[in-house]
Amino acid sequence: MSKGLSTVPAAEGLEGIVAAHTVLSDVDGQAGRLTLRGYAVEDLAHRAGFEDVAHLLLDGFFDALPSGLAPALGAARVRAFAEVAALDENLAKRDPVEAVRALIARLPDGDGLDTALLLIAAPAVFTPAVLRVAAGQQPVAPDPSLSHAADMLRMTRGVPATDGEARALDAYLVTVCDHGLNASTFAARVVASTRAGLTSAVLAGLSALKGPLHGGAPGPVIEMLDAIGAPDNAEAWILKALARGERLMGFGHRIYRVRDPRADALKAAIRQLAQTSTTVPGRLAFAEAVERAALRILRERKPDRALETNVEFYTALLLEALGLPPASFTCVFAMGRTAGWIAHAREQLATGKLVRPQSVYVGPRTKAAA
């Protein structure tokens, strides 16, 4: 290492470092805006399906991308289901994200469209199979004629979802499918830059997503809400958690200094679901009371750091309202985000450049061997 480097301060957590140029998504943390290839995420969540937005992300990164992705993605779900034969009860009883990751790890590496579609299909097929086998039930085969969201819910439950439920999951998948250079996307780009293949890049993304500071937060959001139990308990519970040095799951973000726009897109989807549910309106009102208490206390405790509601808070409520178990939430997140990881991996590959930053050695100087 050159001597000069030791005087350069390390950007811990790479905060503020630009590591890629992307045409895929623009995260404007000051304005609280997320734009996917020129479209506001709220508009896409409201008007487009997951297949349309996955197409939007992949467009230009693959030759012969079909104009509508739904049939090809349906066929890819059928191909992915062949892998479910490798799922036994022991694997299914692991943390679902570990079981899904193990099944994805069996898929061959490649850089082409077939591999990409198989990888996008994989979490939607493997997650229901893992949940069902863990519960002693038979996996349900995909129906390629359904939308990705509707088929995932049907494979999970064994019976079709309502249109409203499928639309709500669709809105969720659109909302989370890409988000700049978040930790999992960066991990996927690093691996892609070594030319290891898309399966390796997706596995890296999924492994980063798993952590509770990233995509592993919504399960703990449910634990927090359940532990609080009633609106009147919120303040005391939150104060105790902060006194123990804990973080409130579903709050804070590295980039957003105002409200995470995805939280509002998801809240709109939950409000739609609430119209046909007897339980969702009460749960939503309770969660909003907890959110108000958390934001007030975080503002008092951390006046210099804007800590607002992030996507994971309303993710938890939406996926819970769809009857999905909290242990599966990270896998459902991966269902959407895999499209983003793959587009980023292809974009990184196109640069032809290996990602290889530097470290500054601060350990002991060379010592004579004893």
Ligand code: ACO
């Ligand atoms: N609850 C309480 N305090 C918090 C929270 C929180 N949710 N988030 C940040 N802080 C505090 C930190 O303790 C730290 O305080 P300190 O300066 O006194 O040590 C300060 O705010 C800054 O925290 P950093 O970790 O430096 O902030 P960063 O921007 O790197 O963190 C993160 C972002 C990891 C998301 C953080 O806000 C967090 O841990 N949130 C809870 C987990 C969560 O919701 N994750 C999902 C994020 S969205 C996604 O990844 C899809």
